[in-house]
Amino acid sequence: MGPIKTVKERCRKCYSCVRNCPVKAIKVNQNWAEVIHERCIGCGKCIRVCSQQAKVIADCIEETQRLLGGQNDVVAVLGCSFPAFFNDVRPGQLVTGLKRLGFKEVHEGASGVELLVDEYAGLLNQPGDAPRITTHCPTIVDLIERHYPQLLRNLMPLVSPMVAIGRFIKARRGKQTRVVYISSCIAGKFEIEGEQVAGAIDTVLTYRELGQMLRERSFDLARLPDSTFDGLMPQRGRLFPISGGPYQAFGVKDDFFNPEYLATEGEQNALEIIKDLSARRINPKLVDIRFCNGGCIGGPGKNNRLTTFSKRNLIHQYFQNQEIPYATAAHYQQVSRSPELRRSFSNKHTRLELPGGQSIRQILQSTNKFVEQDELDCGACGYATCREHAVAVYQGLAEGAMCLPYSLKRLEEDRFNLAQKYELAQRALAQEYGESEIVGKDQRTLEILSLIKQVGPTPTTVLIRGESGTGKELTARAIHQTSHRAEKPLVAVNCTTLTDSLLESELFGHKKGAFTGAIADKKGLFEAACGGTIFLDEIGDITPKLQAELLRVLDHGEIKPVGGNTPIKVDVRLIAATNKNLERGVAEGWFREDLFYRLNVFTITMPPLRSRLESLQELVHMFLDRSSKRINKTIVGIEDRAINAMLRYPWPGNIRELQNIIERASVLTQDNIIRLENLPVVFAELALNDKGAALNQSDFRGQREKHLGHIEKGLLKRYLEQTGGNVSEAARKAQIPRRTFYRLLDRHGLKGGDFKAEKR
Numbered sequence: 001m002g003p004i005k006t007v008k009e010r011c012r013k014c015y016s017c018v019r020n021c022p023v024k025a026i027k028v029n030q031n032w033a034e035v036i037h038e039r040c041i042g043c044g045k046c047i048r049v050c051s052q053q054a055k056v057i058a059d060c061i062e063e064t065q066r067l068l069g070g071q072n073d074v075v076a077v078l079g080c081s082f083p084a085f086f087n088d089v090r091p092g093q094l095v096t097g098l099k100r101l102g103f104k105e106v107h108e109g110a111s112g113v114e115l116l117v118d119e120y121a122g123l124l125n126q127p128g129d130a131p132r133i134t135t136h137c138p139t140i141v142d143l144i145e146r147h148y149p150q151l152l153r154n155l156m157p158l159v160s161p162m163v164a165i166g167r168f169i170k171a172r173r174g175k176q177t178r179v180v181y182i183s184s185c186i187a188g189k190f191e192i193e194g195e196q197v198a199g200a201i202d203t204v205l206t207y208r209e210l211g212q213m214l215r216e217r218s219f220d221l222a223r224l225p226d227s228t229f230d231g232l233m234p235q236r237g238r239l240f241p242i243s244g245g246p247y248q249a250f251g252v253k254d255d256f257f258n259p260e261y262l263a264t265e266g267e268q269n270a271l272e273i274i275k276d277l278s279a280r281r282i283n284p285k286l287v288d289i290r291f292c293n294g295g296c297i298g299g300p301g302k303n304n305r306l307t308t309f310s311k312r313n314l315i316h317q318y319f320q321n322q323e324i325p326y327a328t329a330a331h332y333q334q335v336s337r338s339p340e341l342r343r344s345f346s347n348k349h350t351r352l353e354l355p356g357g358q359s360i361r362q363i364l365q366s367t368n369k370f371v372e373q374d375e376l377d378c379g380a381c382g383y384a385t386c387r388e389h390a391v392a393v394y395q396g397l398a399e400g401a402m403c404l405p406y407s408l409k410r411l412e413e414d415r416f417n418l419a420q421k422y423e424l425a426q427r428a429l430a431q432e433y434g435e436s437e438i439v440g441k442d443q444r445t446l447e448i449l450s451l452i453k454q455v456g457p458t459p460t461t462v463l464i465r466g467e468s469g470t471g472k473e474l475t476a477r478a479i480h481q482t483s484h485r486a487e488k489p490l491v492a493v494n495c496t497t498l499t500d501s502l503l504e505s506e507l508f509g510h511k512k513g514a515f516t517g518a519i520a521d522k523k524g525l526f527e528a529a530c531g532g533t534i535f536l537d538e539i540g541d542i543t544p545k546l547q548a549e550l551l552r553v554l555d556h557g558e559i560k561p562v563g564g565n566t567p568i569k570v571d572v573r574l575i576a577a578t579n580k581n582l583e584r585g586v587a588e589g590w591f592r593e594d595l596f597y598r599l600n601v602f603t604i605t606m607p608p609l610r611s612r613l614e615s616l617q618e619l620v621h622m623f624l625d626r627s628s629k630r631i632n633k634t635i636v637g638i639e640d641r642a643i644n645a646m647l648r649y650p651w652p653g654n655i656r657e658l659q660n661i662i663e664r665a666s667v668l669t670q671d672n673i674i675r676l677e678n679l680p681v682v683f684a685e686l687a688l689n690d691k692g693a694a695l696n697q698s699d700f701r702g703q704r705e706k707h708l709g710h711i712e713k714g715l716l717k718r719y720l721e722q723t724g725g726n727v728s729e730a731a732r733k734a735q736i737p738r739r740t741f742y743r744l745l746d747r748h749g750l751k752g753g754d755f756k757a758e759k760r
């Protein structure tokens with residue numbers, strides 16, 4: 001695990017980190033951009049450029065506190081750049097703060113620099129023609145180990161000052177001593193994990209983390225007295241963090257005009273010089289490279305209040321300060337062998353497979369780039385060119401969707417498709433309900449129209465009851481249209497089409513994290529219908545939990561999203577419908593009595609079609625008109641024989657069944673007239689029984705009563721015979737609800753089991 005982590009929830013996929021990472025160590029997957037540890041050099045640039053603070057440094061405060069609470073002494077080492085960051089307190093006050101946190105001793109990292117002076121001199125005096133590269137900047141070491149392994153032989157085989165002082169302290173105090181290094185460098189967190197230097201430093205804190213620890217303990221450093229440093233007092237090592245400082249500290253005589261000794265800092269300079277060295281364009285004797293601007297005073301684990309130049313000034317002032325309190329502990333004053341300061345470096349380069357021309361072409365084409373002019377090289381994806389992006393896609397580091405022009409085009413297309421689908425859905429809805437006012441001149445229909453007119457403009461909750469297909473939803477829409485809410489949405493929900501939990505979240509919305517998959521807050525349909533009407537069809541089928549929630553809406557006008565605690569006020573009129581016997585539900589306990597009474601304020605009962613056959617002809621003609629439009633065929637009329645047969649049919653599926661039969665017949669007719677033969681076969685049977693007698697209005701009721709039961713029973717038997725007694729299948733074939741089918745079987749004393757052997 002690397003020192004830079006991604007807070008996934010914060011990443012907004014702006015690709016700023018991809019764009020800015022100097023070694024392309026960021027991988028974008030579907031939801032966030034993550035750091036690839038094996039490629040990362042710990043420069044911290046992604047942290048700096050992330051506006052969402054989604055990239056963070058691994059927090060070592062907890063580990064430090066664990067060490068401080070343990071059995072062993074813990075020693076703090078302040079990185080050489082500390083005077084530039086704790087400039088508003090005296091060094092002795094900072095030492096006191098650290099000791100109050102529990103550190104046994106406090107050292108200056110600059111003394112670690114001085115431990116290396118002889119080693120540098122020794123190496124530089126050795127003959128050799130390859131340029132030597134200093135190895136105190138862990139980012140540079142990582143850069144070479146991971147990305148420029150051809151320069152491994154140029155790295156000076158020495159540990160960094162941080163490792164040197166860690167080893168020195170442990171050599172003098174014993175291995176059990178714990179050492180915490182505190183600096184502006186986050187790459188140090190990486191460095192101490194390396195096999196070659198393991199154990200020298202136990203954890204690395206940034207100045208920012210130290211500041212946080214001091215704040216948590218409410219230590220005001222400026223009010224603390226001074227304490228003394230405990231380690232060896234450094235001299236020129238204190239100049240190490242600034243530009244040119246290492247040469248000063250190591251006693252290397254550099255000269256601005258001497259091309260043999262180069263020193264440089266900052267990302268761009270560092271990368272340029274590394275490239276020059278790799279290509280052997282330059283051949284100096286010694287190169288000091290540090291990745292951060294201005295050297296170690298530019299590290300990412302710092303605050304940004306001061307400029308590089310003012311920090312540089314602070315380092316100089318500190319170097320000249322004669323009053324830094326020191327009381328070097330006795331165990332550091334004895335002369336003894338210095339710790340091992342040599343190390344080697346290894347090749348950590350991971351070669352990513354390069355795609356062939358064909359693969360690159362395919363990837364480019366998958367993001368709409370077919371000819372060279374399509375490659376805009378706009379850089380919005382984070383890669384300088386479209387080809388570089390394609391290579392990254394091939395290597396699994398990037399996604400095609402990162403291409404901005406491509407994604408915009410796709411969004412535009414999706415938007416267009418959705419708009420088209422929306423229009424089609426609107427048209428379908430208009431065909432189903434929009435154009436259709438309630439048709440029928442029979443007494444029952446007229447009564448319903450009058451009820452709609454009365455209740456429409458009021459805020460009253462309405463319960464619409466009736467068999468399936470009798471026009472309950474149509475009535476609900478008519479109520480909404482005659483209400484003051486007509487300009488606001490009418491949201492229709494069929495309570496049986498969703499699972500209980502889904503229905504709850506659909507109706508009331510949910511909070512992020514309420515259940516698996518709830519990745520964001522979602523508003524429910526009650527909120528979507530705000531100011532308008534919600535029509536809950538099949539309300540007799542909802543669970544007791546939902547019944548309780550509905551009661552809250554009716555009683556208090558508020559909803560509670562799933563996973564939320566705060567109720568939300570909603571202004572919605574409720575219209576509910578059911579074909580269930582809710583009174584029986586109350587008696588049997590599956591429907592709440594209180595909800596029943598709250599719903600049953602104003603009830604409209606839709607009559608079945610068989611009890612308003614006077615309006616059948618009118619309905620038939622309305623549906624013929626509608627079918628003509630829908631299937632784009634001119635239907636000019638319908639045979640009397642067909643109408644007569646329809647008048648003898650019991651219409652278990654009511655007006656919806658009539659609508660479907662007319663549409664089917666309109667499709668089947670060859671000569672634009674609906675004939676008896678275009679209707680389902682049962683109508684032909686009914687016509688046979690009719691003996692051709694023309695019906696007149698006066699004997700209509702008598703004839704119907706006489707034949708109805710007989711025909712209904714015959715029909716039920718027929719469906720049961722066809723399905724071998726399978727009631728569900730028979731109901732499906734008859735296109736009527738299973739419950740209605742059972743009721744009809746009961747009425748005629750029929751049972752599915754009696755027809756078991758007769759399936760054809």
Ligand SMILES: Nc1ncnc2c1ncn2[C@@H]1O[C@H](COP(=O)(O)OP(=O)(O)OP(=O)(O)O)[C@@H](O)[C@H]1O
Nearest residue numbers: 432436437438439468469470471472473474655656
């Ligand atoms: N009186 C009517 N005039 C014109 N069309 C009607 C009438 N009654 C019903 N319809 C049409 O019949 C079809 C079914 O009506 P609707 O969906 O309103 O019935 P429903 O009782 O809500 O059915 P379900 O209980 O199965 O949901 C719709 O296309 C509707 O437009």
